[in-house]
Amino acid sequence: MTGEKPGEFDHLDTEKPESLKDLVNSLISMIKALYNLAPAAILVGLILASLLIWVSLQFAEIMMGIIIIIVLGVSLFIYGKTNDYGEASLALVAGLLTAFTVEWTQYLFVLFTVTWVGFSAFAALLQSVKLAAEAEDIYRQAAISIDSTRTKEIEKQLREITKTNTLRTLGPIEEAKVMLILAFHKLPLEFMGYTLKSIEMLTAVTKLDYETITLFHSDLYKMLGPVSQTKYHLKIDQVFKILRDTPTSPNEFFEAFKKTRRLAISEEIDADEYFKLLRYGLEKGHTPDDIYEYIANNIEQN
16 A cells, blocks of 8 residues: 555545345345334334325325325435435425326326336346446456456455355445455455455444545555464454544544554554554544654654
């Protein structure tokens, strides 16, 4: 990572459409999280949704009721994706006005539903194809970076690493990008499985972006030098404990690391001494902007 520039991996963060499976998984995860935080609110929401569906079907013709449910569902989906109430409300109003101004015959209803379902199915299929093509390109790029003479073999190994990952807090494209960053920074292939799990866990706990956490792991390996997997795994666990015990936010901790990474990966200080000074400095109230001077001064004293 020596000589890195701000935004070095900005091209990896462009937003891409999610597959239907990802959307469903995200929706399920969101509902579970909301239920854990406010079970009463979720129950009220489900009751309200059931009531709306019942009213739509009771006080309107069956075809009109189904159309209203579709319009409502699409509007809620738009709100969930954009978090823009105004845009979702406009979509709802436009859909309802259109539904109310059309005289729905059986022919029109079948034509509408078949067209809508067909469009949704083909859109989901095209998104899945695009995501698969993008993931394949990322894995191939990572494999070439590791060893251009064994591209297909390494690409298969990288895919197996992500498939066997049980956490899956990152999306499939984000996991592929993690593999690519680790490959760029020459982390050994046999280290990547545990590292991916560690990155996903730390990303979920700290709520920081996966690129920051991934670059931290690659720097940690550089600090240790050529080591066994056991020692590398142990050091990751030790750093997690330091992060939990340090009286500061994860954002400040990793910002302090970024400010002092030149010292961290130099031969002036070993990893244990560096993290001890980093923790002590933050405990004494040093900010990420002045922690470099604190660590450098203490190195000179030792």
